Amino acid sequence: MQLLKNHSLKDYNTFGVDAKADFFVHVKSISDLKNLLSNPQFTSLPKLFLGGGSNILLCSDFKGLVIHLGLKGIEELGNGLIRIQAGEGWHNFVMWSLEQGYNGIENLSLIPGNVGAAPMQNIGAYGVELRQVFVELEALHISSGKTLVFSNEACLFGYRESIFKNKQKGNYVILSVTLKLQTNGIVNTSYGAISEVLREKGIENPTPIQVSDAIVSIRKSKLPDPVEIGNSGSFFKNPVVSSPDYDHIKKQYPEVPSYPSGEGRVKIPAAWLIEKAGWKGKCFGNYGVHKNQALVLVNYGGARGEDIYQLAQEIQASVKEKFDIHLKMEVNIIP
Numbered sequence: 001m002q003l004l005k006n007h008s009l010k011d012y013n014t015f016g017v018d019a020k021a022d023f024f025v026h027v028k029s030i031s032d033l034k035n036l037l038s039n040p041q042f043t044s045l046p047k048l049f050l051g052g053g054s055n056i057l058l059c060s061d062f063k064g065l066v067i068h069l070g071l072k073g074i075e076e077l078g079n080g081l082i083r084i085q086a087g088e089g090w091h092n093f094v095m096w097s098l099e100q101g102y103n104g105i106e107n108l109s110l111i112p113g114n115v116g117a118a119p120m121q122n123i124g125a126y127g128v129e130l131r132q133v134f135v136e137l138e139a140l141h142i143s144s145g146k147t148l149v150f151s152n153e154a155c156l157f158g159y160r161e162s163i164f165k166n167k168q169k170g171n172y173v174i175l176s177v178t179l180k181l182q183t184n185g186i187v188n189t190s191y192g193a194i195s196e197v198l199r200e201k202g203i204e205n206p207t208p209i210q211v212s213d214a215i216v217s218i219r220k221s222k223l224p225d226p227v228e229i230g231n232s233g234s235f236f237k238n239p240v241v242s243s244p245d246y247d248h249i250k251k252q253y254p255e256v257p258s259y260p261s262g263e264g265r266v267k268i269p270a271a272w273l274i275e276k277a278g279w280k281g282k283c284f285g286n287y288g289v290h291k292n293q294a295l296v297l298v299n300y301g302g303a304r305g306e307d308i309y310q311l312a313q314e315i316q317a318s319v320k321e322k323f324d325i326h327l328k329m330e331v332n333i334i335p
């Protein structure tokens with residue numbers, strides 16, 4: 001384990017923000033991690049655990065210890081149960097599962113980040129969420145050094161939510177995740193664009209691999225590749241509003257898209273609200289709002305995290321003023 005000082009985090013966050021860490025270490029094993037956390041040199045320092053760095057915005061240099069988690073390994077436990085170490089890349093794991101003949105997570109293809117970050121916000125796309133295939137995870141309790149198992153119920157999953165973003169925020173490091181996948185080949189193509197893309201390719205009864213290919217092409221056409229343009233995917237969550245509030249907006253904008261969200265509530269795409277507020281494609285020097293997807297803030301190179309954060313706050317304020325809706329940030333802001 002090598003301790004690096006004043007280390008740039010540019011390659012460790014998909015926004016590509018060039019913030020620095022006072023101390024940086026890459027860990028490859030649980031024993032390394034436990035040793036590090038019990039080392040008196042570091043106990044009082046603020047700590048930041050990084051996986052793929054795909055859902056954070058670093059607003060300044062990190063005055064503390066950044067721990068880059070590199071635990072690797074995939075084990076088949078039988079019966080479709082698979083245990084994946086937290087440091088495996090999510091998309092690589094999806095590709096591996098499809099090659100082995102599994103299905104269930106093909107709709108989550110090309111989501112950036114590591115496996116260990118997936119339960120943090122119950123990743124989801126194209127009608128599928130992690131919680132549908134999630135069995136349990138192992139996590140290290142940072143202050144006591146104990147390892148605990150969290151079942152699906154114990155994770156309190158919600159829309160881009162889990163206990164690790166709320167009550168237990170900052171208390172645990174996720175070490176491994178166990179999922180249950182299927183081999184029945186049943187796919188979910190109900191999300192509009194998927195069936196359209198498959199139809200264009202002349203595919204009638206798609207295999208999980210064909211669904212994955214379709215999703216990869218949809219995502220590539222709409223979302224910027226973080227390797228080329230720094231970004232963190234959806235920056236805001238889609239707000240859920242009451243029916244009367246929705247009706248009020250619909251009166252003025254009959255074209256407003258919406259999804260029923262249970263209990264008489266309605267989900268409105270944040271991207272639509274941001275676009276209507278005039279932000280889509282806006283560029284401020286080296287950062288801005290993506291031209292194809294208004295929900296994605298981008299760093300064209302060399303932008304500072306605090307500038308992007310300020311833009312996010314301005315977008316929040318203008319959507320609040322125009323629609324009286326508060327957009328919640330989905331990305332973790334590291335002050």
Ligand code: EPU
Nearest residue numbers: 125126233234236237238257269271272275292293294295
């Ligand atoms: N829209 C606009 N303007 C835009 C983009 C979209 O008005 O610039 C409207 C359109 O009406 C469109 C609707 O917004 O039909 C929804 O857009 P889209 O289907 O692209 O999905 P989204 O709601 O923006 C969510 C997730 C994505 C996920 C996609 C696909 C959230 C916050 N985001 O985006 O997740 O990939 O659905 O399922 O729930 C992520 O979390 O980082 C992420 C990319």
